[in-house]
Amino acid sequence: MRSLPFPLLLGLSAAFLPTAAADDWPQWLGPQRDGVYRENGVTTDFSKTPPKELWRVPVGGGYAGPAVAGGRVFVPDFVLEDGEFPENQFSNPDLAGRERVLCLDAETGETLWEYAPQVTYKIQYPAGPRVTPTVEAERSGFGLPGGRVYFLGAMGDLVCLNAATGEKMWGYNVTEKFGSVVPQWGFASHPLVDGENLYVIAGPADGPLLCVNKTTGELKWKACTAEDECGYAPPAMYESGDKRMVLAWTAESVNAVDPATGEVFWSVPAAVKFNMSIAHPIRAVVEGEEYLYCMSTDPQAVVMLKLADDPTAEPEVAWRGDAQTGMDGVMNTPVYAATVGEHGLLFSPARNGVYVAADPLTGEQVAEDRQFFDSSNNWGTIFTTPLGDSADAYFAVETGELQSGSLSAEGAEVNGSAKLLEPTQIAGNRRVLWVHPAYAMRSVFWRNDRELVRADLAK
Numbered sequence: 475m476r477s478l479p480f481p482l483l484l485g486l487s488a489a490f491l492p493t494a495a496a497d498d499w500p501q502w503l504g505p506q507r508d509g510v511y512r513e514n515g516v517t518t519d520f521s522k523t524p525p526k527e528l529w530r531v532p533v534g535g536g537y538a539g540p541a542v543a544g545g546r547v548f549v550p551d552f553v554l555e556d557g558e559f560p561e562n563q564f565s566n567p568d569l570a571g572r573e574r575v576l577c578l579d580a581e582t583g584e585t586l587w588e589y590a591p592q593v594t595y596k597i598q599y600p601a602g603p604r605v606t607p608t609v610e611a612e613r614s615g616f617g618l619p620g621g622r623v624y625f626l627g628a629m630g631d632l633v634c635l636n637a638a639t640g641e642k643m644w645g646y647n648v649t650e651k652f653g654s655v656v657p658q659w660g661f662a663s664h665p666l667v668d669g670e671n672l673y674v675i676a677g678p679a680d681g682p683l684l685c686v687n688k689t690t691g692e693l694k695w696k697a698c699t700a701e702d703e704c705g706y707a708p709p710a711m712y713e714s715g716d717k718r719m720v721l722a723w724t725a726e727s728v729n730a731v732d733p734a735t736g737e738v739f740w741s742v743p744a745a746v747k748f749n750m751s752i753a754h755p756i757r758a759v760v761e762g763e764e765y766l767y768c769m770s771t772d773p774q775a776v777v778m779l780k781l782a783d784d785p786t787a788e789p790e791v792a793w794r795g796d797a798q799t800g801m802d803g804v805m806n807t808p809v810y811a812a813t814v815g816e817h818g819l820l821f822s823p824a825r826n827g828v829y830v831a832a833d834p835l836t837g838e839q840v841a842e843d844r845q846f847f848d849s850s851n852n853w854g855t856i857f858t859t860p861l862g863d864s865a866d867a868y869f870a871v872e873t874g875e876l877q878s879g880s881l882s883a884e885g886a887e888v889n890g891s892a893k894l895l896e897p898t899q900i901a902g903n904r905r906v907l908w909v910h911p912a913y914a915m916r917s918v919f920w921r922n923d924r925e926l927v928r929a930d931l932a933k
Contacts, residue, residue, distance in 0.1 A: 511859050575633075694922075827844075
């Protein structure tokens with residue numbers, strides 16, 4: 475394995491949860507919402523120190539990864555009232571069941587509480603919820619009394635739960651309250667908490683980006699526009715100097731929004747086929763200039779924006795994607811590694827299952843790595859998680875394998891692999907696992923449609 479120490483600039487200056495412990499993973503993409511695992515003392519080579527299973531418990535269906543906070547695991551699922559999930563993911567059946575949020579003891583896997591309202595799914599790919607809960611815990615020592623869990627269900631149920639008991643503190647359905655349209659594949663925007671505000675992209679055509687009071691759920695403002703569906707991306711907080719803005723990629727445009735007022739600072743067209751905006755824009759600092767990379771399943775919608783000295787001013791479009799430019803990943807968020815290659819490199823699997831490294835200044839694909847799949851897989855998915863500020867990384871592959879290795883100018887170098895789960899979800903002609911793991915307590919927490927596993931990653 476090649477080891478190339480460097481700082482990794484991934485994602486954005488995150489909306490920190492100031493009460494989250496260093497070894498927690500309290501929301502989608504971790505404590506800083508940038509997909510980096512910073513805990514010390516974990517293995518970087520599974521061939522020498524493979525993950526050791528600590529427990530495995532049954533769960534229902536779902537695409538939503540777990541959150542880990544305060545010694546607890548929070549994972550959503552969907553349990554059918556009767557029958558089985560359809561083999562045809564485009565059949566749009568009415569499926570009655572319970573969309574749950576489960577709270578488990580992280581040490582034992584024991585269920586501590588569950589929130590389980592009745593819901594009828596009327597979406598395609600109906601295996602379960604898409605959204606990782608966002609956990610905000612008020613600490614004295616570290617307990618969860620007063621802590622809150624925020625969750626958005628696939629059919630639009632936005633709720634705030636007591637983290638200690640699962641009691642519903644407030645909640646409503648966004649389609650009923652705001653006139654939102656349920657996306658073809660269900661709501662998928664992971665809630666973002668910042669100060670007293672909760673942001674989520676789940677609003678109607680005249681305001682897909684919603685800002686509500688995190689304590690009461692009361693609407694403060696809505697922003698941006700969309701023709702019909704809001705898309706599938708989460709909001710992200712961007713900070714540079716004294717400037718702060720919420721980034722929202724709707725199905726039609728990338729937008730920078732004042733987090734206090736909802737004023738749209740700028741909007742760049744980036745319409746996506748089938749409304750499939752999924753990954754949020756990630757930050758890349760190249761030769762002192764700041765860029766935002768927006769990756770889509772549609773090569774024509776991929777765009778790299780060069781920010782002005784004042785990031786709230788209109789950005790320059792550095793380049794747009796095509797079949798040979800950038801990356802057209804699907805379920806994963808791309809990674810920017812700052813000092814691999816001349817200008818740093820962007821990393822992500824492309825929709826054909828090839829792991830790609832691309833030049834951030836031009837979008838040129840400089841490496842294609844085919845080691846993760848036996849053959850070309852349409853929409854092949856790998857969740858890449860860098861380990862702190864090193865080149866080491868974990869790769870959670872849709873086959874249910876967690877792999878260790880590193881990022882390099884040739885793509886990804888893998889030094890070990892562990893099969894933790896069976897892929898249970900259906901995509902085309904194969905089974906897949908399209909769920910981002912959580913990393914906390916020197917462990918990985920990962921689920922499919924049948925079980926949730928915790929495996930030890932300590933050296």
